[in-house]
Amino acid sequence: xxARVLIRPKEGILDPQGQTVERALPALGFAGASHVRxxxxxxxxxxxxxQVPAMCEKLLANPLIExxxxxxxxxxxxxA
Amino acid sequence: MKxxxxxxxxxxxxxxxxxxxxxxGDAEILWHGDRDLRGADAVVIPGxxxxxxxxxxxxxxxxxxxxxxxxxxxxxxxxxxxxxxGFQVLCEAHLLPGALLPNLGLRFxxxxxxxxxxxxxxxxxxxxxxxxxxxxxxxHTTGRYYAPDRxxxxxxSAGQVVLRYAPGDNPNGALRDIAGVVNEGGxxxxxxxxxxxxxxxxxxxxxxxALFESLAAAEPVPA
Numbered sequence: 001x002x003a004r005v006l007i008r009p010k011e012g013i014l015d016p017q018g019q020t021v022e023r024a025l026p027a028l029g030f031a032g033a034s035h036v037r038x039x040x041x042x043x044x045x046x047x048x049x050x051q052v053p054a055m056c057e058k059l060l061a062n063p064l065i066e067x068x069x070x071x072x073x074x075x076x077x078x079x080a
Numbered sequence: 081m082k083x084x085x086x087x088x089x090x091x092x093x094x095x096x097x098x099x100x101x102x103x104x105g106d107a108e109i110l111w112h113g114d115r116d117l118r119g120a121d122a123v124v125i126p127g128x129x130x131x132x133x134x135x136x137x138x139x140x141x142x143x144x145x146x147x148x149x150x151x152x153x154x155x156x157x158x159x160x161x162x163x164x165x166g167f168q169v170l171c172e173a174h175l176l177p178g179a180l181l182p183n184l185g186l187r188f189x190x191x192x193x194x195x196x197x198x199x200x201x202x203x204x205x206x207x208x209x210x211x212x213x214x215x216x217x218x219x220h221t222t223g224r225y226y227a228p229d230r231x232x233x234x235x236x237s238a239g240q241v242v243l244r245y246a247p248g249d250n251p252n253g254a255l256r257d258i259a260g261v262v263n264e265g266g267x268x269x270x271x272x273x274x275x276x277x278x279x280x281x282x283x284x285x286x287x288x289x290a291l292f293e294s295l296a297a298a299e300p301v302p303a
Contacts, residue, residue, distance in 0.1 A: 013226065
């Protein structure tokens with residue numbers, strides 16, 4: 001099974017990368033973008049998808065500073 | 081006092097740490113793959129980029145065999161000092177509260193900072209007096225100390241904030257200017273600045289000496 005983990009800074013944690021991108025967008029002519037948050041994406045093949053949340057707690061994310069969201073993707077090779 | 085200085089793949093300050101320790105006691109390098117602390121009375125986790133800082137700084141190093149031994153040593157009350165990357169490793173290992181986030185300015189920082197000793201009643205700062213100022217360099221990209229507000233209140237009231245950047249000298253956006261903390265037991269300390277680079281007058285201010293000196297004078301924990 002293919003799994004995807006989305007990791008982002010927790011709400012309330014200052015994200016200077018997101019702020020920088022947010023400031024850059026209007027300069028490039030893209031108006032109306034706000035609350036930009038930058039995180040990490042981890043994709044993995046797993047035999048037992050039920051283990052993924054534990055992997056996040058222990059290694060993939062630091063739950064003190066990051067939220068994570070697990071997506072289990074259908075099919076062997078994942079999406080096109 | 082015998083110091084053990086851990087070397088991970090990607091450590092880069094272990095030799096300076098070793099030489100700093102040797103000014104005050106015996107010291108030897110501990111390899112990350114060993115579980116044996118070789119009779120060390122105090123352990124130093126040095127700066128660098130352990131395991132390439134992959135994933136998050138300190139996230140992989142935390143699971144190395146030597147860290148199992150260090151964790152056990154710390155639980156028995158043995159003194160452990162984490163410097164820069166070592167601080168990050170100790171936070172990831174839950175031996176210290178909080179976490180280190182990327183510097184607010186997103187840049188690598190390399191400069192001298194002034195630190196204030198907030199708690200002189202730890203094995204790491206006994207040679208200091210509260211309010212002492214120490215001049216020590218920082219060099220890091222991920223040094224913004226963070227813990228949730230309530231946790232910060234708790235740390236402050238328990239005296240676990242040991243070092244603060246002097247007013248106006250916070251280089252990285254660390255919450256409440258925190259540069260160094262200890263665990264609840266007071267025997268594990270982490271700090272972002274590099275005391276091991278500040279022990280020899282030949283190369284600059286010697287604000288780091290007080291930490292090694294204090295630690296060298298600490299009572300060894302009976303094995």
